Amino acid sequence: MASLNPLRYGKVVGRFLANISDGPDIEDLPEFPPLSGTLTFTAGAPKVLVATAEPDPATYVQLPQHYKVSLDEFGYLTWRGDRGVKLVAPTEDTTNPSGWTWKVTFDLNYEGTPVPIAPFSFNVPEFIPGPDPENPDEDSEGLVDLTLASPVPASNGEAVVRGLSVVDVELIGNALEFILDNGEHLDPVTIPQIEEATDAAAAAAASESAAETAAADAAAAVNSFDLNVGTVTTGAPGAPATANVFGGPPAWTLDLTIPKGDTGETGPPAPDATDTVKGILQLTGDLGGTAASPTVPGLAGKADTVHTHVATDITDSTATGRGVLTAANAGAARTAIGAGTSSLVLGTTAGTACEGNDSRLSNTRTPTTGTVPYDICFPAFGKDTTRAASSAGDLPGGLKLQRAATFTSVTYRAITADASGNLTVELRKNGVTVAGTSAAIAAADQVAGGTVSGSWSFAIGDILTVYITAVGTTPGKGLVADITGLA
Known part of the structure; x- marks a missing residue:
């Protein structure tokens, strides 16, 4: 089950x-x-x-x-x-x-x-x-x-209130009598309205019409009667219970005074206060005043948590210190200490300072790719060698580059000029023409040189040669290529 x-x-x-x-x-x-x-x-x-x-x-x-x-x-x-x-x-x-x-x-x-x-x-x-x-x-x-349960009237569903309370009201003549749950009866309370209704009912018996009117008035008075509980006051222990009815008609208010019960056991004393438990404090040491208004005498004369001072209030300050303290920005602070434009922040990036024992000041540092100049002077034909078309001149083996580079300019200049016509020259990489490096130089400009610009990338080990593709009439002698770029 x-x-x-x-x-x-x-x-x-x-x-x-x-x-x-x-x-x-x-x-x-x-x-x-x-x-x-x-x-x-x-x-x-x-x-x-x-x-x-x-x-x-x-x-x-x-x-x-x-x-x-x-x-x-x-x-x-x-x-x-x-x-x-x-x-x-x-x-x-x-x-x-x-x-x-x-x-x-x-x-x-x-x-x-x-x-x-x-x-x-x-x-x-x-x-x-x-x-x-x-x-x-x-x-x-x-x-x-069961030893502590006070007997109470039986109930099939109405709320039962334990302890001393009003459980019944009886009408005795023209008065109400209140009955407590311990069996005591409070002193009867006279209700004038009830007495008036009773007198009216008696007078109504004198005549049928008067009786009907009086009966109706009496019924109305009784039906309109309303009693509300006002205040319930705890009286002194052992004092008698009292009731007081006032107001009306038709609504009346009942005030009750019920004696106080026995005093319960004294509870445990309050604990001493800790950083985690609320409790009793002793006003000693830094604490003073009263329990209702404690004070901290040690704080007397101290400045508030939020307060201000001007720089000159710092009695042991110097002009330099006050200058740093009141500087509007970092530049003004550097001026105050004579640091010039340095931020004095140590680091390895732009705008930072380098420490005196920085290893880069004495050890080799590999340059960043694309930042080191890489210039080449390439003598393709000697000063006594006559230029010829379809020729790499005196250095047909070219120059094998030992590092990667990006060249951006080349100037071709001769020792002597051709009698007439254009001298056409180009750079070659591993025997292949490098696009954008060819220049056709008129006879009048061949000694001063002709320049072309661009961006030409070479890897480590590439072979660089200077190659003549065409000459004018009665070719002159010598040819130098001045090449500029970054490693």
Whole structure:
């Protein structure tokens, strides 16, 4: 068999002892041996509807014979070897009706002699176990101890308020009498409106028409009567409870004064304050004042957290230091210390300074590709060699380059000029014409030279030659190629 979800459950415990005279021991005090017998629990509601039961809504009826528990050898209420018994807790969101009470009846005895205890009803709230699985009753919520449960009137669903409160109002003559749950009756409170209605009803008996009118007035007065609870004040311990009705007609207000209950146990003292725990502080050392208005005398005369000073307020400052402190920008700060335009930031990029022991100041540093000038003067024909067409001149083997280079300009100049016509010259790489390097130089310009510009890339090991493709009439002598570029 399984429990019925989503019902909630309470837990009831109790201990029952007999009181007998002192037994054969060294003390002379009465003794309290455990009682024996059974307790039966009966629900106030004859049947209970569980609309949200899973998997389907359900109606259950309690079987009292299955709610009979016994006392153990020490007088504790026991069910299946464990102390306490679980009962359904009637809550608004699980049962219909809700808020009904349970009734307990007793069949107890001491050594066979019946011990009568009157049955009573009590509330069963939901039981929430404490944090210790070994002792779930410790620091739990909702635990009902029959010894501590005050008898309250039975209920089939009306809310039951425990403690001292008004549970009933009776009309006695022209006064209201309020009844507390401990059985006490407050002093009757006279309501003039009720007395007037009663007098009117008596006068109405004199005539039928007057009676009808008076009866209607009396009914209206009674029907319009409205009583609201105003303030509920806690009185001194042991003082009598009082009630005061005022206002109306037709609405009246009831103020109650109910005596204060017993004072509870004193709680533990507040802990000392730490950096993680709030607690008590002692106003010593840097602290002073009062608990309501503590102060820190050590801060007297100190500057506020947010404050300003001009540079001249620094008594041990120098003109140079104040100049750096008030400089508007880095340039002004360098001027103040005489650093010129240097940023004085150490580094290896533009705008930074180099340390005195920088290894680059004494060791070889490989230049960056494309930054080192690479100029070549190539004497293709000697000063006594007559130029000829389709010829590489005196250096047919050319020049084998020892590093990669990009050439951007070449000037061809002769020792003597041709008699007439153009001298046409070009550069070749590995025997192949380099596009854009050919120049046709007129006779008048051959000694001064003719220049062409461009961008011509050569790799390590390429063979560079100067090659004449055409000469004028009566060729002159000598030919030099001045080549400019970057390695």
